[in-house]
Amino acid sequence: MESTAARTAPAVIVAIDGPSGTGKSSTSKAVAAQLGLSYLDTGAQYRAITWWMVTNGIDVTDPAQIAAAAGKPEIVSGTDPSAPTITVDGTDVAGPIRTQEVTSKVSAVSAVPEVRARITELQRSIAAEAAQGIVVEGRDIGTTVLPDADLKIFLTASPEARAARRSGELKGADVNATREALIKRDAADSTRKTSPLAKADDAVEVDTSDLTLQQVIECVVTLVEEKRAAK
Numbered sequence: 001m002e003s004t005a006a007r008t009a010p011a012v013i014v015a016i017d018g019p020s021g022t023g024k025s026s027t028s029k030a031v032a033a034q035l036g037l038s039y040l041d042t043g044a045q046y047r048a049i050t051w052w053m054v055t056n057g058i059d060v061t062d063p064a065q066i067a068a069a070a071g072k073p074e075i076v077s078g079t080d081p082s083a084p085t086i087t088v089d090g091t092d093v094a095g096p097i098r099t100q101e102v103t104s105k106v107s108a109v110s111a112v113p114e115v116r117a118r119i120t121e122l123q124r125s126i127a128a129e130a131a132q133g134i135v136v137e138g139r140d141i142g143t144t145v146l147p148d149a150d151l152k153i154f155l156t157a158s159p160e161a162r163a164a165r166r167s168g169e170l171k172g173a174d175v176n177a178t179r180e181a182l183i184k185r186d187a188a189d190s191t192r193k194t195s196p197l198a199k200a201d202d203a204v205e206v207d208t209s210d211l212t213l214q215q216v217i218e219c220v221v222t223l224v225e226e227k228r229a230a231k
């Protein structure tokens with residue numbers, strides 16, 4: 001629960017990056033809710049633009065087509081950590097952006113520089129408007145989007161731990177297939193030319209493989225409070 005102290009504390013910008021399934025979304029939402037901060041899921045924005053491309057017949061194997069269309073959809077993110085929202089041209093796409101089709105295509109779409117430029121600009125404007133501060137989670141937040149963030153966290157976990165978590169979410173999913181899909185997406189996200197998934201030099205790395213979600217949340221809350229106290 002947000003305390004009076006949290007409401008009067010200085011605004012703080014927190015960047016949380018890391019590969020898929022390391023706990024970025026769960027941790028970021030909980031930390032933001034506990035500390036009275038806004039929350040932004042940047043992966044949802046890349047998924048939203050991918051959903052729009054697929055829905056509008058753009059060939060996502062053709063970077064030129066993706067680049068030409070990158071400016072067309074209007075993507076709006078709601079930043080309340082207890083009820084984050086995402087719309088494209090006014091349509092709620094929170095469900096459709098989580099389909100296997102979007103997941104399998106999002107790395108190709110998000111690798112296109114015109115897409116990244118558009119979404120990065122949107123992310124920076126949302127962060128700038130967050131009066132109390134914000135937790136922004138993604139792949140390139142600490143390195144590219146918000147290089148001056150007050151606190152940068154890089155979450156990691158073994159592929160086995162991440163696959164087990166994801167398989168638990170997708171009832172009946174094969175753990176090995178899930179593990180291979182995660183590794184493939186991480187490789188694509190880490191090797192693209194424009195702002196790849198990477199740990200910023202000044203990020204605090206937290207290996208969550210053997211930590212409970214609650215332990216990770218407590219660790220990050222402590223780090224944010226230390227930063228706020230020092231401001």
Ligand SMILES: Nc1ncnc2c1ncn2[C@@H]1O[C@H](COP(=O)(O)OP(=O)(O)OP(=O)(O)O)[C@@H](O)[C@H]1O
Pocket residue numbers: 018019020021022023024025026027043165166169208211212213214216
């Ligand atoms: N430390 C943890 N221990 C056990 N389960 C966890 C832990 N952290 C997260 N989880 C669970 O793992 C799953 C994936 O977590 P989450 O969606 O937060 O990861 P993510 O890094 O945001 O993934 P993605 O980048 O693919 O969106 C969720 O079901 C979440 O509850």
Ligand SMILES: Nc1ccn([C@H]2C[C@H](O)[C@@H](COP(=O)(O)O)O2)c(=O)n1
Pocket residue numbers: 020042043044046047106107110111137138139140141185189
């Ligand atoms: N800052 C970001 C956030 C996400 N992406 C891309 C790469 C991911 O595979 C994809 C989906 O992210 P998720 O919902 O799994 O967190 O979006 C990126 O390039 N940069």
